[in-house]
Amino acid sequence: MFKAIGCTLLLLWTGFAQAGTATVAAAATLRYALDEIAPQFRQSTGHTVKVAYGSSGNFYSQIKQGAPFDVFLSADMAFPQKLVAEKLARPPVHAYAEGRLVLLVPNKSPLKADGSLQDLAAALKDGRLSKLAIANPSVAPYGMRAREALMHAGLWESIQPCLVVGENISQATQFASSGAAQAGLVALSLAVSPQLVSHTRFERVPRQWHQPLRQGMVLIQAANPAAQAFYDYLKTAPAQAVLKKYGYDEPVAQ
Structure with missing residues (x-):
């Protein structure tokens, strides 16, 4: 034995x-x-x-x-x-x-966590939106998909002056979760982390809106x-x- x-x-x-x-x-x-x-x-x-x-x-x-x-x-x-x-x-x-791509907003943001981006469009018109965080579409796949989703919603051209571009999706998430931006199009895998759930909210963007x-x-x-x-x-x-x-x-x- x-x-x-x-x-x-x-x-x-x-x-x-x-x-x-x-x-x-x-x-x-x-x-x-x-x-x-x-x-x-x-x-x-x-x-x-x-x-x-x-x-x-x-x-x-x-x-x-x-x-x-x-x-x-x-x-x-x-x-x-x-x-x-x-x-x-x-x-x-x-x-x-x-x-999955989500729209993430800090709890103190005047924007809604609206995956349809309808409130984002309204906020762009009424002045509630000044900064939207995304990852760099040139090098980050989630940034590419964020661009595709904004194009699907008809917002890509008009939202350009508001974009805050992170080097990667983690940096874009930090911009949005810290309140440096009123919202961000980021990864669900980061949005559900314990570090974020206490002070942010999010909603999924429809899959069909991007690759x-x-x-x-x-x-x-x-x-x-x-x-x-x-x-x-x-x-x-x-x-x-x-x-x-x-x-x-x-x-x-x-």
């Missing part, structure tokens, strides 16, 4: 002794979800992750320039697919979640077992449960 226990402990020790670290470039929308997933991953596998958060477009450019990331978790499918096409990442690109926010991941480096393990772990039920907790849906197959 003691011999069996000793062998089991030896196997566990050997596995964890060989554990490594994966360096992950992650869309800013994932910040709170990965804060929970990372320790679960370490407990399950012994591997650790070092995560950098930012806009998917900026990470795409950095990886093209040789930034030493092992895994890229994008807020869309397009940027990782470009890396695969350019032979800078290993296929396939896996859709790990689908995000789907299917979020894709891809392996950049080939020889890191920790990276492969993290890529695989995000597909598991425990990881998917955390993503669901933060408002992500299971991506629809295409």
Whole structure:
């Protein structure tokens, strides 16, 4: 019996002794979800992750320039697919979640949390709106989808003087949640975080108003077992449960 226990402990020790670290470039929308997933991953596998958060477009450019990331978790499918096409990442690109766009307003804002953007349009006319936060549409997928939603609502041109553009979705959310802007078109996964729910409110923007926010991941480096393990772990039920907790849906197959 003691011999069996000793062998089991030896196997566990050997596995964890060989554990490594994966360096992950992650869309800013994932910040709170990965804060929970990372320790679960370490407990399950012994591997650790070092995560950098930012806009998917900026990470795409950095990886093209040789930034030493092992895994890229994008807020869309397009940027990782470009890396695969350019032979800078290993296929396939896996859709790990689908995000949602919301209109977020701080509790002291004169605007309503109206996902139809009707009150936003009214506030633009009656002077209640002076600043609307979005992520940079040039590099951030959520900023791209915010632009599409505003175009659908017929507001994109008229709202230009009011736009406050964050470098990524996390910064845009900070602008809106702090009251620096009266509202923001941001990610549901950030809006539901405990840090925001006490002093903000939000409502989902209709899915049909913009392209789907299917979020894709891809392996950049080939020889890191920790990276492969993290890529695989995000597909598991425990990881998917955390993503669901933060408002992500299971991506629809295409």
